[in-house]
Amino acid sequence: MAERDRFELDLAAALRAYALDAPTEVRPTELAQQFAAAYPHGRTALGPWRPVAVPRVAWLLLLLAGLLAAMVAGMLVAGSQMQRKLPAVVPPFGPAFACPPGSRPDTPGPVDQARPGVFNHLDLYTHMAFDRHAGRLLVLAPAAGTPNDVETWTFDVCTNTWAPMNPDQEPSGFAGAKLIYDVDSGVTIALEFNQLRTVAYDLEANTWTEKSFAPDVAGYDARPGWTRSSDLARLTYDAVSGLVVDWNYAGGLWGYDVETDAWTSIRQSNPPAIRISGSLFAYDTSVDRVIAYADTGEPGGAATWLFDIRTGAWSKSGAVTPDFGSDPAIAYDEASERTVIVGGGRSAAYDATADRWETLFEGSASGNQPAGCAARPECRQGHQMVYDSVNDRLVLYGGGVPAAAVEDWVYPDDVLAFDLETREWTVLLAPSDGGAAPTDCGSGPVVSVRPGSAPDRAQPSTGPDRSPWIPAAKVTLHGGPFFTRVAGVADEPWSSTPPADPATVVDGLFLPECQLWTEGTVWWEGATSDPSSRAWIEIDLGGTFVLDAAVVQADVNDEYRLSFRDPETAEWTRLWDVPLGEAGGMATRPDQGDASVRWPLARPVVTDALRLEETSGDAQYSVSEIAVFGVPAP
Numbered sequence: 001m002a003e004r005d006r007f008e009l010d011l012a013a014a015l016r017a018y019a020l021d022a023p024t025e026v027r028p029t030e031l032a033q034q035f036a037a038a039y040p041h042g043r044t045a046l047g048p049w050r051p052v053a054v055p056r057v058a059w060l061l062l063l064l065a066g067l068l069a070a071m072v073a074g075m076l077v078a079g080s081q082m083q084r085k086l087p088a089v090v091p092p093f094g095p096a097f098a099c100p101p102g103s104r105p106d107t108p109g110p111v112d113q114a115r116p117g118v119f120n121h122l123d124l125y126t127h128m129a130f131d132r133h134a135g136r137l138l139v140l141a142p143a144a145g146t147p148n149d150v151e152t153w154t155f156d157v158c159t160n161t162w163a164p165m166n167p168d169q170e171p172s173g174f175a176g177a178k179l180i181y182d183v184d185s186g187v188t189i190a191l192e193f194n195q196l197r198t199v200a201y202d203l204e205a206n207t208w209t210e211k212s213f214a215p216d217v218a219g220y221d222a223r224p225g226w227t228r229s230s231d232l233a234r235l236t237y238d239a240v241s242g243l244v245v246d247w248n249y250a251g252g253l254w255g256y257d258v259e260t261d262a263w264t265s266i267r268q269s270n271p272p273a274i275r276i277s278g279s280l281f282a283y284d285t286s287v288d289r290v291i292a293y294a295d296t297g298e299p300g301g302a303a304t305w306l307f308d309i310r311t312g313a314w315s316k317s318g319a320v321t322p323d324f325g326s327d328p329a330i331a332y333d334e335a336s337e338r339t340v341i342v343g344g345g346r347s348a349a350y351d352a353t354a355d356r357w358e359t360l361f362e363g364s365a366s367g368n369q370p371a372g373c374a375a376r377p378e379c380r381q382g383h384q385m386v387y388d389s390v391n392d393r394l395v396l397y398g399g400g401v402p403a404a405a406v407e408d409w410v411y412p413d414d415v416l417a418f419d420l421e422t423r424e425w426t427v428l429l430a431p432s433d434g435g436a437a438p439t440d441c442g443s444g445p446v447v448s449v450r451p452g453s454a455p456d457r458a459q460p461s462t463g464p465d466r467s468p469w470i471p472a473a474k475v476t477l478h479g480g481p482f483f484t485r486v487a488g489v490a491d492e493p494w495s496s497t498p499p500a501d502p503a504t505v506v507d508g509l510f511l512p513e514c515q516l517w518t519e520g521t522v523w524w525e526g527a528t529s530d531p532s533s534r535a536w537i538e539i540d541l542g543g544t545f546v547l548d549a550a551v552v553q554a555d556v557n558d559e560y561r562l563s564f565r566d567p568e569t570a571e572w573t574r575l576w577d578v579p580l581g582e583a584g585g586m587a588t589r590p591d592q593g594d595a596s597v598r599w600p601l602a603r604p605v606v607t608d609a610l611r612l613e614e615t616s617g618d619a620q621y622s623v624s625e626i627a628v629f630g631v632p633a634p
Contacts, residue, residue, distance in 0.1 A: 097135035097390050099158035105391050106417075109160030109429045116141030116153040116162065118398040118411045126398040129179035129188045130386040134203050137386065137395060138188050140171070140179060154203065155415060157388050157395065160428040167206045171199050180235040184242040185258040191235060191246065200258060212261050236283045236290055238309055245290070245309070247274075247281055267312040272305060280330040286337040287352045293321065293330060293341055304350060304357070319355050322348045327399070329385035335392040336420045342385060342396065347378050349420060360423050377416055377425060385418075394418040395428070466598075467549065467629040472506035472610075473542025477522065479535040486525040486619075504624070506539055510553050510595045511624045514585035517555045521586065523622035536613035539626060544608045547575075547630035549598035553588040554624065556581035558617025562626070564607035572611055575601065586624050598629060606633050 099105055116139055118126045128139040137155035149172060152165040171190060178191045187200040190208075198211045234247040243255035245266065253266040278295030279302070290307040302324075304317035328343020338349035338358075345363035350356070361378055377383065383399025396416045415429040483499040500520050511520055524535045544567050554560055560578040565571070576599055581587020591597035610628065614621045 097133060099135065099390060103158040105158050105160065106426055106428075107160065108427050109162075109415075111430050111432060113162055113429075114164065115413050115429070115432065116151060116164075117143070118413050126384060127179050128384045128386060128397060129181040130388060130395070131181055131188060131203050132183060132389050133186050135390045136203065137397070138179065138181070138201065138203065139397070140190060143170075152201065152208075155395075155397075157390050157428075160415065162429075165203075165206055167201075167208055169208060171197075171208050171210075178235045180237050180244050182237060182242070182244055182258050183239065187258060189235070189244045189256065189258065198256070211258075234279065234281050236281045238283060238290075239285055240288065241309070245281075245283075247279075266309065268307075268314065269312045270314050272314055272316070274305070278302065278326075280328065280341065282330050282332040282339045284332055284337070284339055284352050285334065289352060291332070291339045291350060291352060293324070293328075306352065317355050319350070319357050322346060322357055322359065324348075325381070327381040327383075329380075329383050329396060329399075331385045331387050331394050333394055333420050334387055334389065338420060340385075340394060340418070340420065342378055342383070342418070343381065345378055347418075360420070377418070380412075388417065391417070393426075394420070467631055469508060470541060470545055470547075470628050470630055471508065472539045474540040475502040475506055476538045476540070477502050477535070478538060480524050480526075482522060482524045482535060484525070502537070505537065505626050507625075508627065509625065510588060511586050513588060513593050514556075515624075517585055517620065517622040521555075521622040521624045523555075523620070525620050534613070535621070536611055537623060537626070539610040539612075541608050541610070541628075544606060544633040545628075545630045546604050546606055546633050547601060547628050548604050549600050549629040550576055551588065551590070551595060551598055551627045552576075552578045552612070552623070552625065553586055553595070554578065554581075555617070555620065555622045556585060556587035558621050559615045560612055560621075560623070561615050563611045563613075564605050565609040565611070567606065567608045573605075575605065575610070577615070578612075586622070588625075595627075604630070 116126060118141065126139055126141045128137050130136075131138050131154075134154075135157055137157065139153040139155065140150045141153055143149040143151045150170060152167055152170060154163050154165055155161070156163065179188055181188050182200075185200075186204075187202050190199050190201065200209050200211055201207070202209070236245045236247070237243075238245050238255070241255065243257055243264075246254045246256065246263075253268055253271075254263050255266050256263050272294065274292065274294045280293040282291050283289075284291050287306070288308070288310070290309060292305040292307060293302055294305045295302045302321055304319055304321045306315050306317060307313075308315075322341075323344055324341050324346065325344025328341050330339065330341045332339050333349070336349070337353075338351055340347065340349045340360075347360040349358050349360060351358065361376070363376070363378060377396050380396075380399035380401055383396055385394055385396045387393075388395045394417065396418065398411070398413075400411050412431045414427065414431040417426045417428050418424070419426070500522055502522055504520070505522050515521075517523060522537065526535060547564070550562060552560065552562060557580060559580060561574060562576045562578055563572045564575045566573065578589050581589060582592040588595050590599045610626065612623060612626055
């Protein structure tokens with residue numbers, strides 16, 4: 001056998017050292033670069049690389065090195081977690097915009113400024129994208145009085161001000177369009193949801209341009225993104241290829257190149273049966289994967305999936321995926337390298353490199369009517385969220401907030417920012433009067449209705465023409481059981497404090513509005529159709545009184561009946577049908593947030609006892625205060 005020359009020995013040593021030191025995977029290109037740097041074989045000090053005669057065995061070693069690298073890489077991709085310490089494979093997102101000197105991006109903008117709409121009567125929400133080159137949010141908002149048309153607005157994240165763009169021509173019939181900013185072309189792409197069109201917006205020129213669509217109208221259902229449920233399409237941006245990626249309702253996957261104005265089908269090797277209507281997508285640059293919060297119809301709700309655009313391969317995450325209810329918002333936070341979802345009463349961040357969801361905030365419930373967070377952004381539906389690359393934060397706008405009932409919503413027109421590091425929301429623009437959110441809940445102190453014990457707004461008993469509060473003698477709980485979970489009522493475990501003393505419902509103290517329904521309250525669960533689960537609270541007033549008003553604080557999304565007992569006949573008669581509240585958690589009636597407002601009785605009644613029971617609701621009931629007012633009976 002011929003003896004190996006110095007080149008071959010150096011190559012073999014470099015390969016062995018690299019294979020031993022490599023923490024995750026071997027890359028042939030990097031191997032070649034490292035070897036070339038360490039052993040500049042055949043290179044002069046002044047000239048470029050020149051052809052050299054490499055022995056056959058050296059080429060054999062090179063081939064073996066490549067095969068070994070491929071084998072190691074394949075094993076690692078299949079059997080190990082992606083590591084953030086790998087060299088970045090994603091190119092930069094383009095030139096960064098910087099706020100002018102003296103800007104105060106965390107200072108709220110003027111409340112009285114003009115602003116876009118967030119909602120119209122056809123359930124069409126605002127949609128937005130972030131123009132990284134201009135440092136502005138771009139919004140297509142429902143036009144006032146024209147349910148199918150939109151208006152173009154921008155929001156300056158340095159001054160927190162809105163500006164109507166008023167281009168020569170707005171895209172017609174684009175309410176509900178999906179938006180994504182194409183970084184390499186510098187335009188925003190909009191996919192309209194029922195007219196089978198794609199348009200591009202150039203902010204600098206302030207123009208919308210209609211783009212071509214292939215195939216033609218005859219191929220309606222084959223078009224990228226458009227089926228007869230085309231409003232359910234989702235968009236992401238692939239930073240490596242520079243393509244806008246459309247995840248359509250039929251499960252198809254398409255990439256759009258702005259420069260060539262062409263849509264191309266993207267191969268999927270093993271696609272899961274994802275329901276686009278309940279799924280969200282975001283591109284994660286740290287692992288070069290699309291993160292999908294995906295509804296597959298499987299037991300347990302949505303799951304987390306990862307999609308490799310380069311290979312077309314799907315992989316299911318092993319992480320426990322939170323439930324974000326209906327119409328949450330998703331965005332990739334580049335600063336923290338996490339995918340964040342906000343909605344359903346919670347917010348959480350997904351770390352793809354660790355395959356782990358981290359809860360950032362969680363109210364007392366999840367789903368469409370979350371209690372315990374009320375006006376918090378986590379309780380909205382249909383809102384939009386994007387990453388602000390100028391200030392390294394997430395920006396949220398629009399959506400609806402549940403109020404007294406499912407059919408009763410408000411639509412705040414405020415703008416909020418979220419810092420994942422501090423987990424704090426910042427108000428960039430407070431809501432206008434027309435878009436005000438429901439009562440601000442969950443932060444106020446316990447207030448009192450006792451004379452002289454609290455500020456005026458918390459004293460229903462004050463005033464020369466108002467009857468005093470009547471302290472009760474005894475409270476008795478009937479039926480139930482109280483403070484006990486009932487199988488089949490709650491969809492998930494709920495946290496709760498130790499059982500409250502029944503006497504607290506007549507102690508004259510109101511809990512903070514929107515406080516968790518099981519914290520410091522008398523609560524019970526039951527199916528209203530089952531008589532055995534019926535529960536009620538009886539209050540012995542300790543004497544006979546003439547009542548003229550009442551105030552009740554109870555769970556927001558339930559209705560109750562307050563009755564009084566006739567001292568002579570012992571019959572129970574309706575006193576007040578207590579209505580639903582206005583925001584999540586505990587809600588004071590008749591005026592949430594102001595316990596000084598009383599419910600005046602239609603006529604004074606004489607009684608010595610009261611009874612409160614539920615009449616309708618979600619089978620999860622609680623009461624924190626029952627206050628009545630009057631004078632001793634003659």
